[in-house]
Amino acid sequence: MAGNRAVAYKGPGKVEVIDTDYPEFELKDAPGINTANIGRKVPHGVILRTVATNICGSDQHMVRGRTTAPTDLVLGHEITGEVVEVGPDVEFIKVGDIVSVPFNISCGRCRNCKERKTGICLNVNPDRPGSAYGYVDMGGWVGGQAEHVLVPYADWNLLKFPDRDQALEKIMDLAMLSDILPTGYHGVVTAGVGVGSTVYIAGAGPVGLAAAASAHLLGAAVVIVGDMNEQRLAQARSFGCETVDVSKGAPAEQIEQILGVPEVDCGVDAVGFEARGHGKDASHEAPATVLNSLMDITAAGGALGIPGLYVTGDPGAVDEAAKKGSLSISLGTGWAKSLSFTTGQCPVMKYNRQLMMAILHDKIQIAKAVNAKAIPLDDAPKGYAEFDAGAATKYVLNPNGYIKN
Known part of the structure; x- marks a missing residue:
C-alpha cells in the first residue's frame, strides 16, 4: 500500500508533517474521526493527488489551541487536486481530472443540499448539520494538507476545471475556489x-x-x-x-x-x-x-x-x-x-463555478490580491508560524510539485 504524508496538529502552537495512511474508500479510526463515521463506506468518493492545499485562518484557530481539536488531527480543508482513483459508484468524474474541492462536505441528497445550503448538509456529520475536511467537530473527514486525500460524493462535490493546461497555468488563483x-x-x-x-x-x-x-x-x-x-x-x-x-x-x-x-x-x-x-x-x-x-x-x-x-x-x-x-x-x-x-459556513457550491469563470476570463486576480505564495509541504510549520505572526501572505502548500515557481 502506498504511503502518505500530511500536516498534523500536535498541540497549541505546533504542527508537524507526519507519515500517515494512504486514503481508502472507507473512513478509518483516526484522531478527530467521529465514532459514528468509523467504517463508513465511500464508494461514491475519489482519491486525489493534491495539487494545492492552503493554510487557512480557521486552521490557525485550532493550531493556537482555541478549539477542542485533538492532537494528531490531520489539517486542511482548502483542497485542489488531480483524480487518481475513483470509487465504483462515481459516474462522471474521471481519473486525470483537475478539480476544486469545496471545503464544506455535502451529500447532494438531503433537503438542505437540494436547497443549495451545502454548508449545513444533514448527512455527513453525525453530530450536527455541516461538515468540513480536517476540522474539529466537523464529522471527522480527514484533512487535505496531505499528498493524497479522500473526497466523498465526488460527482456532486467536485468542480472540474474545463482544461487541464489552463487550470495549471492559473492554479494559484483557482486554488482559492475551495474556500x-x-x-x-x-x-x-x-x-x-x-x-x-x-x-x-x-x-x-x-x-x-x-x-x-x-x-x-x-x-x-x-x-x-x-x-x-x-x-x-x-x-x-x-x-x-x-x-x-x-x-x-x-x-x-x-x-x-x-x-x-x-x-x-x-x-x-x-x-x-x-x-x-x-x-x-x-x-x-x-x-x-x-x-x-x-x-x-x-x-x-x-x-x-x-x-x-x-x-x-x-x-x-x-x-x-x-x-x-x-x-x-x-x-x-x-x-x-x-x-x-x-x-455560518459559506455554501461554496453556490458560487464556485461562477467565480471559476471569472478567474479563467481574467475578471479577478485573487492570488495577487491575497499575496498567495506556494511552499513545499515540509515548510508547513514555518508557514503556520509566519501566518500566525501576521504575515500578509496566503500560504499554498505544494505537496506534489504541481506548482512551478
Missing part, C-alpha cells in the same frame, strides 16, 4: 454589496482581502478594509481599497474622513471570535468588538455578512461565557436599525 474566494464573496453578497455600494470589511487577512476583491467584482464604489496590521492594510491598498487602522480607534471617525459620513451601506466581519478591541484596547481580546462596531457603522436597513468564524467551544476565551460562544452583542442596536445578519 476563501467563495467565502469572501458570500460575505459581501449577504451584506448586500452591489454597484455603487460603500462597504466596510473588518479584517485584512486572506478572507477579508478576498471579500474586498469580491466587492470590487460586484461594483462597489468604495471598499474600506480595517485591521491593525499595517502590512496587511498595505496589501489591501495594493488593489484599490481604502484602509482603516483600528489600533488608532474605532472605525467610524476614520470612515467619515474617507466618505464624509461615519457609516457605510454594507458591513462584513472577516475576523471572527478572536477579535481584539479598538484603539487603546487593541492589545486585549474582546470577541464581540467587530460585531458591535459593524452594527454601529452600518446604515439603518443595511446588512452584515459574517463569514468570520465563531465557535461553541473556545478553551482560551477571555471569560466563561465566551468559552461557550456566548458574546455580549448589542442586539438592540441591530434591531433598532433593522439590520440583517447572515452567519
Whole structure:
C-alpha cells in the first residue's frame, strides 16, 4: 500500500508533517474521526493527488489551541487536486481530472443540499448539520494538507476545471475556489454589496482581502478594509481599497474622513471570535468588538455578512461565557436599525463555478490580491508560524510539485 504524508496538529502552537495512511474508500479510526463515521463506506468518493492545499485562518484557530481539536488531527480543508482513483459508484468524474474541492462536505441528497445550503448538509456529520475536511467537530473527514486525500460524493462535490493546461497555468488563483474566494464573496453578497455600494470589511487577512476583491467584482464604489496590521492594510491598498487602522480607534471617525459620513451601506466581519478591541484596547481580546462596531457603522436597513468564524467551544476565551460562544452583542442596536445578519459556513457550491469563470476570463486576480505564495509541504510549520505572526501572505502548500515557481 502506498504511503502518505500530511500536516498534523500536535498541540497549541505546533504542527508537524507526519507519515500517515494512504486514503481508502472507507473512513478509518483516526484522531478527530467521529465514532459514528468509523467504517463508513465511500464508494461514491475519489482519491486525489493534491495539487494545492492552503493554510487557512480557521486552521490557525485550532493550531493556537482555541478549539477542542485533538492532537494528531490531520489539517486542511482548502483542497485542489488531480483524480487518481475513483470509487465504483462515481459516474462522471474521471481519473486525470483537475478539480476544486469545496471545503464544506455535502451529500447532494438531503433537503438542505437540494436547497443549495451545502454548508449545513444533514448527512455527513453525525453530530450536527455541516461538515468540513480536517476540522474539529466537523464529522471527522480527514484533512487535505496531505499528498493524497479522500473526497466523498465526488460527482456532486467536485468542480472540474474545463482544461487541464489552463487550470495549471492559473492554479494559484483557482486554488482559492475551495474556500476563501467563495467565502469572501458570500460575505459581501449577504451584506448586500452591489454597484455603487460603500462597504466596510473588518479584517485584512486572506478572507477579508478576498471579500474586498469580491466587492470590487460586484461594483462597489468604495471598499474600506480595517485591521491593525499595517502590512496587511498595505496589501489591501495594493488593489484599490481604502484602509482603516483600528489600533488608532474605532472605525467610524476614520470612515467619515474617507466618505464624509461615519457609516457605510454594507458591513462584513472577516475576523471572527478572536477579535481584539479598538484603539487603546487593541492589545486585549474582546470577541464581540467587530460585531458591535459593524452594527454601529452600518446604515439603518443595511446588512452584515459574517463569514468570520465563531465557535461553541473556545478553551482560551477571555471569560466563561465566551468559552461557550456566548458574546455580549448589542442586539438592540441591530434591531433598532433593522439590520440583517447572515452567519455560518459559506455554501461554496453556490458560487464556485461562477467565480471559476471569472478567474479563467481574467475578471479577478485573487492570488495577487491575497499575496498567495506556494511552499513545499515540509515548510508547513514555518508557514503556520509566519501566518500566525501576521504575515500578509496566503500560504499554498505544494505537496506534489504541481506548482512551478
